[in-house]
Amino acid sequence: MTITEKILARASGKSVVSPDEVVFGNVDNVMMHDVSGPGVIKILTEWEKKGNKFDRVWDPDKVWISEDHFVPASDRISAENVALLSRWAKKFEIRRHFKYGLGQYGICHTLSHEEGLVLPGQLYVGGDSHTNTTGATGAFATGLGHTDIAYVLMKGKIWFKVPHTLLFKLHGKKPAYIMAKDMILHIIADIGIEGANYKSMQFTGNIVKEMCMEERLTLTNMSTEAGAKSGIIEPDSVTYDYINTRTTSNYSPIHGDDNAQYLDVYDYEIDKLEPTVAKPFSPANISTARELESIEIDKAYIGSCTGAKLEDLRMSARLLEGKKVKVRTEVLPAAQSIYFKALKEGLIEIFMQAGAVVGPPTCGACCGAHMGVLAKDEVCISTTNRNFPGRMGHVDSKTYLASPLVVAASALKGRITDPRDLEN
Amino acid sequence: MNIKKGRVHKYNRDNIDTDVIIPGPYLKIHDPKELASHAMEGIDPGFHTTVTPGDFLLCGGNFGCGSSREHAPIALSTLGIRAILAPSFARIFYRNAVDGGYLLPIEIERSTLEQIDDGNMIDIDFENYRIINLDKNGESYTIKPLSDMIIKIVEAGGLLYYSDDEKGFAS
Numbered sequence: 001m002t003i004t005e006k007i008l009a010r011a012s013g014k015s016v017v018s019p020d021e022v023v024f025g026n027v028d029n030v031m032m033h034d035v036s037g038p039g040v041i042k043i044l045t046e047w048e049k050k051g052n053k054f055d056r057v058w059d060p061d062k063v064w065i066s067e068d069h070f071v072p073a074s075d076r077i078s079a080e081n082v083a084l085l086s087r088w089a090k091k092f093e094i095r096r097h098f099k100y101g102l103g104q105y106g107i108c109h110t111l112s113h114e115e116g117l118v119l120p121g122q123l124y125v126g127g128d129s130h131t132n133t134t135g136a137t138g139a140f141a142t143g144l145g146h147t148d149i150a151y152v153l154m155k156g157k158i159w160f161k162v163p164h165t166l167l168f169k170l171h172g173k174k175p176a177y178i179m180a181k182d183m184i185l186h187i188i189a190d191i192g193i194e195g196a197n198y199k200s201m202q203f204t205g206n207i208v209k210e211m212c213m214e215e216r217l218t219l220t221n222m223s224t225e226a227g228a229k230s231g232i233i234e235p236d237s238v239t240y241d242y243i244n245t246r247t248t249s250n251y252s253p254i255h256g257d258d259n260a261q262y263l264d265v266y267d268y269e270i271d272k273l274e275p276t277v278a279k280p281f282s283p284a285n286i287s288t289a290r291e292l293e294s295i296e297i298d299k300a301y302i303g304s305c306t307g308a309k310l311e312d313l314r315m316s317a318r319l320l321e322g323k324k325v326k327v328r329t330e331v332l333p334a335a336q337s338i339y340f341k342a343l344k345e346g347l348i349e350i351f352m353q354a355g356a357v358v359g360p361p362t363c364g365a366c367c368g369a370h371m372g373v374l375a376k377d378e379v380c381i382s383t384t385n386r387n388f389p390g391r392m393g394h395v396d397s398k399t400y401l402a403s404p405l406v407v408a409a410s411a412l413k414g415r416i417t418d419p420r421d422l423e424n
Numbered sequence: 425m426n427i428k429k430g431r432v433h434k435y436n437r438d439n440i441d442t443d444v445i446i447p448g449p450y451l452k453i454h455d456p457k458e459l460a461s462h463a464m465e466g467i468d469p470g471f472h473t474t475v476t477p478g479d480f481l482l483c484g485g486n487f488g489c490g491s492s493r494e495h496a497p498i499a500l501s502t503l504g505i506r507a508i509l510a511p512s513f514a515r516i517f518y519r520n521a522v523d524g525g526y527l528l529p530i531e532i533e534r535s536t537l538e539q540i541d542d543g544n545m546i547d548i549d550f551e552n553y554r555i556i557n558l559d560k561n562g563e564s565y566t567i568k569p570l571s572d573m574i575i576k577i578v579e580a581g582g583l584l585y586y587s588d589d590e591k592g593f594a595s
Contacts, residue, residue, distance in 0.1 A: 034452075035451045035452065035493070036492070036493075036494075038454050039454055039494055039495070042454050043524075043584070047584055069451065069452075070451075070452050074452075075452075077452045077453065078452050081452055081454075127492060128491075128492055129490065129491045129492040129516055131492075143492040143516055144492060144516070144519070145492050145493070145494035145516060145519065145520035145523065145524065146494040146520075146524070147494065147520065147523045147524040147525075147582055147583055147584065148519065148520075148523050148583065150584065151523070151583050151584060154584075193439060193486065193489060194439070194485065194486040194489070194512065194514070197486065197512065197514060197515055198515050227486065227489060227514055227515065229515055282439065367443075367448040367451070367491070368443070368447060368448035368449055369448055369449065369451070369452075373449075386441075386443070386490060388441045388443040388444065388466075388490060389443065389444060389466055389467075390443050390444070390447050390448075390466045391443045391448065395447075395466055
């Protein structure tokens, strides 16, 4: 069995599971945020209105809550949603509730690894499509809607169709200025944005093994953009070192069998990969950055669970240091702890000296919520994950997706720029 | 299955994503009627004024890709859309549509997309897995059989109201 099959087997109390089999998995961790949470609460309230009882969560210690999409509260409706979530969490004794202005908070998918909330071998579900991100730590992590999260809160389990696994082997020597974002955009373009629908994407190969945890998280995060049910990387010493500095909890990692069956195996030689950009209006619509150097931009956005981890901030700062941006540039660290680390490393000063605005952790403009959404016809290059019509603002705005290095280089030139060409 | 004949609203393009079905700024809203007034806004802002309860959506492949927002099937079902016909669906949208008991995602052949026109009246025969086009002399097209479980969950009004035990989920 693959790692994914073995996690689902363990979670469902079976010795063996096979792809396409429907199983009920016991959930180790469940997350909701200020968008999915109020939706879940509404489902539970309607359940009660119909004469049913919901007076306790199956296990309050397995639930955690983040405030991330419309925070700091962007308007009165958002404030009400955040307040509703707080009242609900208090009533149901949810202790792991990350609130802005009260110490650590940030984007749910970032807190998940940054705080060591989800552990290798676990079955984790979240009320957000990018829950796949957390699979980089060796967990089965998948996104669900309001109803399914409500069901988990009641019963602690949920049905899954065991997914087939696609194995992506990334080999070779990583060229300078190439990041995980370039690699995953290529993979999505190859298999298409429906290419992994209902399937798990597993990443391996020497390139992945040599990556730090935060780069690995970019691969699993963007597996969502190929339609994947989950993205996963087998845990190794990088995983354990990362997790063990963040939690003292015990965990039981799971590894796939040597004779595991994969639906397809894809080999990628990374040696000749070039800095890559996904054009509007699909993450699969790629070109090299050089092919797009005539595209002028209005804005550069460094944010989101995909592109505002500490490593992403370090990479962008490396290019921005001592220089000035030519277009409006926004930096939103993905969590309070990352903001603080960036501050101590001097990265925030680099961004501010360069002229960028540094904002509080939030999903913000990545999903068109607030904090710098785009006007009609505006063009943005962004470290985020989606560029569908209207994703970051007006339906006639345009978002180009790229790595933090390409976004920083483009901010300096005011047009899409390959970081290798910065000296020209 | 309690789905009667209805009129088709056709958007013949692939990858109609959740940002199109219900744009991000409305995610803070949880009133179904208000969500419904913004349904499909990214592609057709007037859509909500054209739907009669019982109508169908006919769309290209990978319908509902993107976010896990349950707002998307809520907005469409509140308007009265009872089923969506498409060659394929993104997984979270499919799951939300069924588990929330909102509407039926029905998988069709890609060729059927060309054969049914916007505005056609159709009927769905779940016993024989066929769509009947009442505006084309009863021309009919196959649909992918839905598992009993899927139909029963939607008929029950969603997963919470479906079954207390796991027997109902045997595949």
